[in-house]
Amino acid sequence: MRGSLVPASLRYADQVARSGSIQKAAKELNVAASAIDRQILLLEEDLGVELFERLPRGMRLTAAGDALITLARRWKSDERRAVTEIRQLQGVHQGHMRLVAMDSHANGFLPQFIEKLAVQHPRISLAVEIASPDDALTMLMSGEADIIAAFNLSPRRDVHVLWSAELPFGCVVAPGHELSKVATTSLQEAVHYPIALQSRALFIRRYLDARYSWLFNDPQKAVVTNSLQLVKNLARSGRYIAFTSELDAAPEIIAGSLLFRPVRDKGAEPQTVGLAIDAKKPLSRVGRIVGDLLKSELEICLRSVRQISEVSTRLDDRATGPPTKGRRNS
Incomplete structure (x- = not known):
């Protein structure tokens, strides 16, 4: 035109x-x-x-x-x-799609998704914006986005969730960290180690503040940042643990530089990741192509992470007992 x-x-x-x-x-x-x-x-x-x-x-x-x-x-x-x-x-099959995704997706499943879309559907153009979950919803409702990939989408009548998956609540640690020797951990165990915290702009931090504010009673044991990459790098150093999802740390888990340890506390609620569109707008054929490919790449990524975690868990079963509380890696 x-x-x-x-x-x-x-x-x-x-x-x-x-x-x-x-x-x-x-x-x-x-x-x-x-x-x-x-x-x-x-x-x-x-x-x-x-x-x-x-x-x-x-x-x-x-x-x-x-x-x-x-x-x-x-x-x-x-x-x-x-x-x-x-x-x-x-x-x-030609058109333009505007996708809003999360910061952690940028070095996770997104590059593979973009590559496959370009190869399989070269006449579909794509614009990708990185935003927080709250901003992603705002952009979807204002018409600035056609589809969003976001964490913890709350039920809304004006948002249609195309696909979603649960993400167990847990933490990531470096190989060799004391928590790497166990298959699961508890918040009481985790609090004994320095924590790399994400800022309150993200759901997981707001969730921790609301439910487990006692985790942060000692501010000297926590580093707070709005950079997920810094959080993961601090965890990779071996000194810090980081509360996050297995999807957030997927590239590092697959590479073996971080291990995911679910929190076994009964009240620990899983996060979710989902794909959503504006419920008032019908999904176009191009939108369906993009949505299906996004779903496929997310499922492949989660499957890869969980297969590696299962192998790690089987190895951890050979470990002798839980870590010694209060002891920190240097």
Whole structure:
């Protein structure tokens, strides 16, 4: 399609909202700044409201502007879906999908998924955004994402979960760490070791804070970071343990640099990983292709991790007794 069915004025306003200024939007769109400014002024005149606050360092959406931009993005999403469906009627598996995934997926199953999609369906283009679970849901509901792969999706009427799997709650440790000698651990045992903690932006930390805040009574025994990669590197050092899922640490578990140890406490609830779409929008044929391939890669990844963990558990059965409490690796 040569042009867009969405009016230029709305597309310009959307880019200004994303860029934060008319000048930056003009560079992104390769359109004169005066043309963008004129279109926004005409929109404001037609609607009788200001869409942006003009600030010394840029433009900020008003409440009315936010409502209009939400509508514009929904129209753009609907337009892409309509074009995809028209091409599918012509017998062509061609289209564009916007996927939002988690940080831990970037060096996990995502590279394999992207490679397979490119080989098997070269006419399907893909945009991948990395975000937190909360932001992923927001993007899905605003029309900025077509499908999300996220942890701990809560039941919602406006979200349709295509697939989900439980992830046992546990921790990862380096080979040679005292907890590596046992098949499972308890929170009482784990608290004796330094902990690498993820920030409160993630569900697993909020869950620990709500249910097991006593784990953090000694702040000197914990390092807190918003970087999952740093958390895993600290665990790989052999000194720290890290509470996370087997999927978060899949590449390291498969490589043998980390071991996953489930927490056996009765109240320890499993996490989940799921694929979801907007329940109000039908899944296109291209969307189904992408969703099925995502599901397949996630299942392959989890199967690989769990096979390795089973082998590790059988070896751990030969170990002699639980680790000595209070003792730390240097």
